[in-house]
Amino acid sequence: MRIAVPNKGRLHEPTIDLLERAGLHLENGADRKLYADTVDPEVTVLFARAADIPEYVSDGAADLGITGFDQVREARVDDVAELLDLEFGRCRLVLAAPEDGDIDAVEDLTGATIATEFPNVTTDFFADTSVDPDIVEVSGATELTPHVEMADAIVDITSTGTTLKMNRLAVVEEVLASSVRLFGREDVLDDPKVDEVRTALSSVKRAEGKRYLMMNVPRDRLDDVREVIPGLGGPTIMDIADGSDGEAMVAVHAVVNERDVFETITDVKNAGASDILVTEIERLVE
Numbered sequence: 001m002r003i004a005v006p007n008k009g010r011l012h013e014p015t016i017d018l019l020e021r022a023g024l025h026l027e028n029g030a031d032r033k034l035y036a037d038t039v040d041p042e043v044t045v046l047f048a049r050a051a052d053i054p055e056y057v058s059d060g061a062a063d064l065g066i067t068g069f070d071q072v073r074e075a076r077v078d079d080v081a082e083l084l085d086l087e088f089g090r091c092r093l094v095l096a097a098p099e100d101g102d103i104d105a106v107e108d109l110t111g112a113t114i115a116t117e118f119p120n121v122t123t124d125f126f127a128d129t130s131v132d133p134d135i136v137e138v139s140g141a142t143e144l145t146p147h148v149e150m151a152d153a154i155v156d157i158t159s160t161g162t163t164l165k166m167n168r169l170a171v172v173e174e175v176l177a178s179s180v181r182l183f184g185r186e187d188v189l190d191d192p193k194v195d196e197v198r199t200a201l202s203s204v205k206r207a208e209g210k211r212y213l214m215m216n217v218p219r220d221r222l223d224d225v226r227e228v229i230p231g232l233g234g235p236t237i238m239d240i241a242d243g244s245d246g247e248a249m250v251a252v253h254a255v256v257n258e259r260d261v262f263e264t265i266t267d268v269k270n271a272g273a274s275d276i277l278v279t280e281i282e283r284l285v286e
C-alpha cells in the first residue's frame with residue numbers, strides 16, 4: 001500500500017505530523033526522498049507535489065493520497081474516492097477582481113480574462129454561469145496579473161485574505177471550499193489496509209480537542225458527579241479499594257471536550273470528586 005503525500009509546501013509538515021500521530025512512523029527520514037518506509041511493512045510513503053498527488057493515485061503510482069480538495073478537483077480524476085476530511089489546509093478558491101474596478105458580480109465578466117492556477121476548476125465554475133470568460137493559466141503570483149493587464153480577474157486561493165488585500169483585490173464569489181483529504185483509487189478500496197489507514201487517521205482527528213479526565217469519587221456521591229460530566233458517551237466507572245477511612249470509592253474516567261475541562265473540574269470537585277487527573281488523548285478509535 002503506497003500513500004502519496006506532499007513533498008514540500010505548507011501541507012508537507014502537517015501531513016507527516018498526522019501520519020506520525022496515527023502511529024505510521026516514517027522509518028528512513030522524510031526529507032528530500034522519494035519514498036519512505038513506515039513501521040508497517042505493508043505501507044510506504046511516496047513524496048510528490050501537492051498538485052500531482054491525485055494523478056499519482058489515479059495512475060496507480062500510489063494507492064492512497066493526501067492533498068487539498070482543490071487539487072483533487074483540478075486534476076479531474078474520476079476513479080478516486082474521498083475517504084476522510086483531514087480538516088487542515090483549509091482555504092477557499094475565490095473569484096477576485098480589483099477593489100476599485102467595475103467587476104462586482106460574475107455577470108460583469110462577459111468577455112473578460114481570468115488568470116488562475118486552477119483552469120479546470122475555473123472552467124467548471126463558469127460552465128454553471130451565463131458568462132464564458134477567457135481563462136489563462138499561470139503558475140504563481142496570480143494576484144499580480146490584474147495589475148499588469150494580463151487579466152481582469154483571478155481565481156486563486158485565499159485563507160486569511162491578506163494576499164488579496166495587499167494586492168487590492170476583492171472577493172467577487174467563492175468558487176470552492178477546500179481542506180486536505182485522504183482519498184484512494186476505487187479499485188483498492190476493498191483492501192483491508194485502506195480501512196486500517198483511514199481508521200488510524202480518523203482516530204487522531206477524533207482525539208483532537210479532547211481530554212481524558214480521571215477522578216476518584218465516594219460511591220454515594222457518584223450520581224452527583226455523573227450529572228456534571230458533559231457527555232461524550234457515559235463515563236467508565238471502576239471499583240477501587242476503599243478509602244483510608246473505609247469509605248467506598250469508585251474511579252470515574254471520561255472523555256471531555258477540551259473547552260469544557262476547566263468548568264468540569266470545578267463541578268466534579270464540588271460534587272465530591274478528588275484526585276482529579278487530566279491527560280491528553282493521542283487517538284480515539286471508534
Ligand SMILES: Nc1ncnc2c1ncn2[C@@H]1O[C@H](COP(=O)(O)OP(=O)(O)OP(=O)(O)O)[C@@H](O)[C@H]1O
Binds near residue numbers: 011069089179
Ligand atoms: N494560504 C493557504 N491557506 C491554507 N491552505 C492553503 C493555502 N495555500 C494553499 N493551501 C493548500 O495547500 C495546497 C498546496 O499549496 P502549497 O502552497 O503548499 O503548494 P504549492 O504552492 O503547490 O507548492 P509548490 O508550488 O511549492 O510545489 C493547496 O492546493 C491548498 O489546498
Ligand SMILES: O=P(O)(O)OC[C@H]1O[C@H](OP(=O)(O)OP(=O)(O)O)[C@H](O)[C@@H]1O
Binds near residue numbers: 010141157161
Ligand atoms: O489569504 P492568505 O492567507 O494571504 O493566503 C493566500 C495565499 O496563500 C497561497 O500562497 P502561498 O503562500 O502558498 O505561496 P505560493 O504562491 O508560493 O504557493 C495562495 O496562493 C495565496 O497567494
Ligand SMILES: [Mg+2]
Binds near residue numbers: 009
Ligand atoms: Mg502555494
